[in-house]
Amino acid sequence: MIDDELEQLEQVYQLVVNYLVEYSFQVVGAFIILGIGLLAAKLLSSAVVRLLQRRHVDVTLTGFMGSVTKILVLTCFVIISLGKFGITVAPFVAALGAATFGAGLALQGPVSNYGAGLAIILSRTFTIGDTVTVNGCSGIVKDIRLAHTLLETEDAEIITIPNKQIIGEVIHNSFSSKVVESTIGIDYAASPELAIQTIKNVLEENASVSKEPSFQVGIDSFGDFSIAIGLRYWVPMGAYFESKYQVNLAVFDALKSKGIKIPFPRQDIYLHQKENG
Structure with missing residues (x-):
């Protein structure tokens, strides 16, 4: 009984020794190849990122291309390292394709988000x-x-x-700004040219109002009680409401200082009384 166990242990030992003798160089070579692959992937990815940054490509596309480069390089080196063991990668590729297809059907919603994200990044x-x-x-x-x-x-x-x-x-x-569109009514007795120039001066003096594209001011429409002066200007999105409220107050004060009245709807009611007798 003991002799049989010793014989089995000797067979296992001999099998391990034979495996190490036969594949030790392949194992070491595979790890060396993977190490080189990691280093190459890092260097090539960094080189791609720096190249795109020098060409002023946006940060989203730059990061994406860097990641794709790293994955592709690592994949190539993994395939090479598997070849050191005499492993054919064709069955793995087929199995990976089948698994990807099955995952795509099971995760159709989440996967479509990734496809849409890729389209957004590439189309910019x-x-x-x-x-x-x-x-x-x-x-x-x-x-x-x-x-x-x-x-x-x-x-x-x-x-x-x-x-x-x-x-x-x-x-x-x-892009970096958002347009503000508004109208303000002035009295028909007022000068539209003076009102327009006054509003332009306010927009010109406000630091939050973008100079490119330039603001636009002019007569928008003619109402029953007032002439509607329309104004369009661009402000930073991060200070949209703050800038809009500042401009509104400044326009009101400027028109008031020029004696330009802002009318409001008015209705006159006449009462006729019948004479007694």
Whole structure:
């Protein structure tokens, strides 16, 4: 009984020794190849990022291309290291394809977000720092990830939008600024030219109002009680309401100082009394 166990142990020992003798160099070579692959992936990824940064490519696309480069290089070196053991990668590729197909069917919603994120990054419909409105949500683009996009509002709220809900929707991109459109009524007895110039002076003096694109001021319409002066100007999204309220107050004070009245609807009622007798 003891002799049989010793014989089995000797066979196991001999098997291990034979394996190490036969495959030790392959194992060491595989680890060396993986180490070189990690270093090469890091260096090539950094080189791609620096190249795109020098060409002033937006940070989202730069980061994405760096990650793709690292994954591709690592994949190539893993395949090479597996070849050191005499392992054919064809069955693994087939199994990976089948697993990916099954996961795609099971996770159709989440996977479609990644596909939409890839489309957004490559098409560059908008980039980080742009001011966009999509699906009724407005804000500054803080980050574009494969699964979702992050917007930051003026109130410092973070809005997370799944990327599949962005693709195919109408996107308003005002880049770093957002337009303010408003009207103010002046009396028909006032000079429209004076009112327009007064409002232009206010917008010119306000540091928050963008000079490019330039603001626009002119007669918008003619109402029953007033001439509507329309004004359009651009302000930073992060200070949208603050800038709008400042301009409104400054326009009101400036028109008042010029003696330009802002009329309001008025209705005169006449009472006729019948004479007695």
